[in-house]
Amino acid sequence: MGSGMNVCVVGLGYIGLPTAAMMALAGHDVVGYDVDPRVLRALADGAAHVKEKPVRALVVKALRSKKLTLSSEIPAGSQAYVLCVPTPTIDHKPDLSFVQSASAAVAAVLNPGDLLIVESTVPPGTMDRVVVPALRAAGVDPDSVAIAHCPERVIPGAIVKELRENARVVGGRKPGDAEQARALYASFTSGAINTTDTMTAELVKVIENTYRDINIAFANELALLSEELGVDAHEAIALANQHPRVNILSPGPGVGGHCIPVDPHFLSNANPFVTELIQTARRINERMPHVVVRRIVEHVAARDGAIVAILGAAYKANVDDTRESPTERVEELLRERGYLTRVYDPVAERYRGELAASLEDAVRGADALVLMVGHDAFAAIDPVAIAPLLRRRLLIDTRAFLPAARWAAAGYDVYTLGGKRRDPLHFVTAS
Ligand SMILES: NC(=O)c1ccc[n+]([C@@H]2O[C@H](COP(=O)([O-])OP(=O)(O)OC[C@H]3O[C@@H](n4cnc5c(N)ncnc54)[C@H](O)[C@@H]3O)[C@@H](O)[C@H]2O)c1
Structure with missing residues (x-):
């Protein structure tokens, strides 16, 4: 041979x-x-x-x-x-x-x-x-x-x-x-x-992706906890990752593609009783689009005609694949709540919904910009140039991808998933 x-x-x-x-x-x-x-x-x-x-x-x-x-x-x-x-x-x-x-x-x-x-x-x-x-x-x-x-x-x-x-x-x-x-x-x-x-080869492949799903779920849990504590989860994770035996992945708006969100089910389906950790991680990651929508609702009332411009339909940066993309779910949840949505993605192909022809078309009249995917092309967006097109300058960055300080300097309210909140949710220190 x-x-x-x-x-x-x-x-x-x-x-x-x-x-x-x-x-x-x-x-x-x-x-x-x-x-x-x-x-x-x-x-x-x-x-x-x-x-x-x-x-x-x-x-x-x-x-x-x-x-x-x-x-x-x-x-x-x-x-x-x-x-x-x-x-x-x-x-x-x-x-x-x-x-x-x-x-x-x-x-x-x-x-x-x-x-x-x-x-x-x-x-x-x-x-x-x-x-x-x-x-x-x-x-x-x-x-x-x-x-x-x-x-x-x-x-x-x-x-x-x-x-x-x-x-x-x-x-x-x-x-x-x-x-x-x-x-x-x-x-x-x-x-x-x-x-x-x-059988070992079958298991190896599936546990690799399941390991990543669990790791991302941990990052997502840390992001939500950090928001409550008033800590920047991204900074905390980066510092923890300096430890030679720690490697936490990044929080985000959910897990897409047709491998990582799918493969854990191959294990939990084999035996639901001994795979609680795997199932919990899946639930945490499936809940993230709901968290994103909740944050959007906190910032923009769902009055008739409120427009949310979504940047990114692919399930991750710089790929055209939109299968199981969290954007699909976020868009669906927003529409159920009465928002109008527009999705712009210069890389994606075959998106289930409609894609705007240009960035300008997507953001015109929008009440919020929601970044879902860190495509390289999005790093070049000039917050000042698009500002006149927006109804409201609000950036919701679910990947901590865009330079928050630059957008804030251009007059935007910026919310970063897992970022340091000005209004930590709980934790009043006893005096
Ligand atoms: N896409 C990835 O990044 C990736 C990575 C690692 C592993 N995998 C795994 O590889 C496998 C294939 O994934 P993919 O992304 O290439 O899928 P895909 O959907 O891109 O391609 C599958 C192709 O198989 C064809 N097909 C379906 N049934 C057929 C049949 N009976 N005879 C001949 N052709 C048939 C379909 O028409 C399609 O063109 C999956 O099990 C996936 O989990 C995918």
């Missing part, structure tokens, strides 16, 4: 597409297969839908080299099939139907000696309970093929770099399976490749 395999990547989204391109440019003959004709059409038309520039460049190069080809049907004759299909939750329960149907499709063309890799993030036990049964149902003896789970751990915004450099966890179903998968990854990645069993 190594270079020169026939590989099929199943699912050409954020993960599958760059993975397919990377493998093609490493010398494999890769067929990218997707059930969505729009995805295949967009790729054939030049991949303009791929907003992360290094990913698009990689994909265009791979397609031009003809080592990456596209197909609307699963190809027979590949030696390795790599599943990168979605694993969402419905009502906090894992929806494994994509993994199930993709496994069944692969099973129909799988030959003895072939390699099946699942890269999708899955609840522990999915390889044994969903993937292997799908093979058996199609008459494939799972012992006759190699089966591995190699969860993807890249971060949107640095996908190409991380695909190349990240350490991998490769879980094999039986001795030898992980080695077969390792050889494929070694052909295009430079990071360490650690082998284990499938």
Whole structure:
């Protein structure tokens, strides 16, 4: 194995597409297969839908080299099939139907000696309970093929770099399976490749994201407590992080994307009784959009026609992805309370709501500006230049991103989530 395999990547989204391109440019003959004709059409038309520039460049190069080809049907004759299909939750329960149907499709063309890799993030036990049964149902003896789970751990915004450099966890179903998968990854990645069993690999991926969710929940709890104490949580966290064994993440308006808010449910759903910490963290983070809305209500009465301009629809800075974005929830809650909302995001794509065409369009007549995402582009906003467009100069910064002193000097009332309040809520010192 190594270079020169026939590989099929199943699912050409954020993960599958760059993975397919990377493998093609490493010398494999890769067929990218997707059930969505729009995805295949967009790729054939030049991949303009791929907003992360290094990913698009990689994909265009791979397609031009003809080592990456596209197909609307699963190809027979590949030696390795790599599943990168979605694993969402419905009502906090894992929806494994994509993994199930993709496994069944692969099973129909799988030959003895072939390699099946699942890269999708899955609840522990999915390889044994969903993937292997799908093979058996199609008459494939799972012992006759190699089966591995190699969860993807890249971060949107640095996908190409991380695909190349990240350490991998490769879980094999039986001795030898992980080695077969390792050889494929070694052909295009430079990071360490650690082998284990499938269940451990499944667990590792999910606990990584759950760890971050819990850490962010802790930061959010500190932000709310600090407001009551009259302390700047951001300063306190930065100082605590100077300790060599402390690394607290940043508070914010909630947790988005389709990994961190989703993956903890894969654990709590497995056993609700022993996962109280995980569930509590999730609740704290899900409550943050409500906290943001509450702060907005404290500053701007929900009279008819009050306009809130929201900066940022993506779930985090400098990415186009709006899935599970806290902005969606904040907008929904504001509208329920009678506010008019306008969302501006120069980076985001495919937002569920409407996006304003320009910053000026978003802020014209607004009673409040709410910063939800720290996109680099927002750092360049000139508070003085936009002031005449606003009905009221009020900035609510949920990320402590904009320079509060500069905005205050331009005549804005500034509220920063977790920032030092002039009116700490409680704590009267006994004299
Ligand atoms: N996006 C991330 O940053 C990220 C990071 C690490 C891990 N993951 C995990 O990777 C997996 C894929 O995520 P994504 O963000 O690439 O999803 P995505 O929605 O961007 O792409 C999935 C693609 O799979 C296609 N698809 C669905 N069912 C199919 C089937 N049966 N056969 C062929 N194609 C099919 C869809 O049409 C879509 O194009 C998920 O499990 C996710 O949790 C994502």
